Each structure stands twice: as structure tokens, then as C-alpha cells.
Amino acid sequence: MTNTALITGASRGLGLALARSLAEAGWRLVLTARGVNELERAAAELGATAIPGDVTEPAHVRRLADAVPELDLLVNNASGLGATPLPPLAGYPLEAFRVLLETNVTAPxxxxxxxxxxxxxxxxAVVNVTSDAATGAYEGWGGYGATKAALEQLSNVLAAEEPELAVWWTDPGEMNTRMLADAVGADEAASATDPAKVAAALHDLVHTRPASGRVSLQ
Incomplete structure (x- = not known):
């Protein structure tokens, strides 16, 4: 029986690295992201199904669900950073925060x-990708961290309500991604961990299937 995974934010970074790891293990993949060209290149490389779109749009969510009548793994990896340069909470634009909540909490x-x-x-199994910003008081990261804290508690309650599923909220640590570069600059981001290394740890998590809970991947 072939396992099927649905991965959001799969055109680059951790999402793409995990898709590559699962493809090598023979998984059937349904991938989504907003960037059409990057997503289609990734899908062509991996023999996956590409469904481009925005996960905050209800019609897109329905299309994704219809594409996976059999599903072994959902990975909510798509995420927004919020306002940049990262502002203090005293001046955080509230409309930007509302959009961030929609992307990082409501959409998953x-x-x-x-x-x-x-x-x-x-x-x-469900993997919700969170952040150490959900638990740490990092200046400038209040908006993003608050949404990830909400996603962590959502995951915690889901695990209690759906005991037959495995639900993990995973902290990948700092990775060399475009999102981190947007937050801290390309030079600092370049010294962070390769997403492929984190994806390997996440693949091991899925394979070994420990009890539901919060997992640090570095």
C-alpha cells in the first residue's frame, strides 16, 4: 500500500526538502504552494501532483481535500512571517497581524x-510546523511567535481529541530559508541549518511514529 502525503509550502525550503525525502521512500505526494512555477518544477522533479494556490482560500482547501481521499500524512508547513522589518508589538500593524493569523493558524x-x-x-498523522518563537520572548518576533503559539495549542488539543491520529507540532529551529533571510538578512541565514537535514529528522519522526507531542528537530 502506497502512503500519501499532502504538504503545504512545498515549493522550497523545508517543504520541498521533506517532499524529496518522502519521494525517495516511495510516497505519493500532493504538493501545494502559492508560487506556481517553483511548485510545478518541484512536482515534475518528484513525480508529484501540484495544486498551486493559497491555503487561506476555502476553495483551494476543498481542492486539496478532494485530491487526497486517502491520506496518511498532512504537513502544515506553509507559513507567513508577517510585517517586516520585524516590528515591536507596540507598533505592530494590526491588519498585518490579522493576515498572519489567517495564514498561520486558521488555514492549518x-x-x-x-x-x-x-x-x-x-x-x-498531522505535522504542524511551528517555531521556537512560540515559546521564547524574542524581540521583534511577537506577531509571528503569537501565531505559532496558537498553532501549538491547537495541535495539543487536536492530539487529545483525535487519539487515533499522531499529531506532532515540530520546531525545526533556524534553517537557511528565504523566510529567515527576510527576517534576519541573507548573511545570517546562510549560517543556519540546511533544510534537508531538518527534513531527514522529520522523515524519521514520521517513520518511527512516536506519541503525539511537541518535537524539536535540531
Whole structure:
């Protein structure tokens, strides 16, 4: 039986690295991201199904759910950084915060809700990618960190409510990604961990299937 994974934010960074790792292990992959060209190149490389779009749009969530009537793994990796340069909370633009909540909290919950029947049927797993900013008081990271803290508690409750599923909220640590470069600059980001190394740890997590909970991947 072939395992199926749905990965958001899969055109680059951790999402793409995990897709490559799972493809090598023979998984069927459904990949989504907003960047059409990058996503289609990734899908062509991996023999995956590409469904470009924005996970905050209900119609796109429905398309994704329809594409995975059988689902073993949902990876909510797509994420927004929020306002940049990273502002203090005293001056955080509230509209930008509302958009960030929609992307980092509401959209993952919507996709979980839409795919739960398929996940339950296969006793599948959910990975919600969070951050150490969810637990640490890092200046400038209050908006982003607050959304990731909300995603962590959402994951915690989901694990309690869906005991037949594995639910992990994973802290990947700092990775050399475009998002980190946007936050701290390209030079600092270049010294961070290669996403492929984190993806290997995440693949091991899926393979070994420990109990639901928070997992640090570095």
C-alpha cells in the first residue's frame, strides 16, 4: 500500500526538502504552494501532483481535500512571517497581524478539518510546523511567535481529541530559508541549518511514529 502525503509550502525550503525525502521512500505526494512555477518544477522533479494556490482560500482547501481521499500524512508547513522589518508589538500593524493569523493558524485548522475523514480512515498523522518563537520572548518576533503559539495549542488539543491520529507540532529551529533571510538578512541565514537535514529528522519522526507531542528537530 502506497502512503500519501499532502504538504503545504512545498515549493522550497523545508517543504520541498521533506517532499524529496518522502519521494525517495516511495510516497505519493500532493504538493501545494502559492508560487506556481517553483511548485510545478518541484512536482515534475518528484513525480508529484501540484495544486498551486493559497491555503487561506476555502476553495483551494476543498481542492486539496478532494485530491487526497486517502491520506496518511498532512504537513502544515506553509507559513507567513508577517510585517517586516520585524516590528515591536507596540507598533505592530494590526491588519498585518490579522493576515498572519489567517495564514498561520486558521488555514492549518481549515485543512485539518477538511482532511480529517481521510486521515481517520488511515490512522494518519498531522505535522504542524511551528517555531521556537512560540515559546521564547524574542524581540521583534511577537506577531509571528503569537501565531505559532496558537498553532501549538491547537495541535495539543487536536492530539487529545483525535487519539487515533499522531499529531506532532515540530520546531525545526533556524534553517537557511528565504523566510529567515527576510527576517534576519541573507548573511545570517546562510549560517543556519540546511533544510534537508531538518527534513531527514522529520522523515524519521514520521517513520518511527512516536506519541503525539511537541518535537524539536535540531
Amino acid at each position: 485548522l481549515a485543512l485539518i478539518q477538511a482532511t480529517l475523514p481521510a486521515l481517520r480512515a488511515r490512522r494518519g
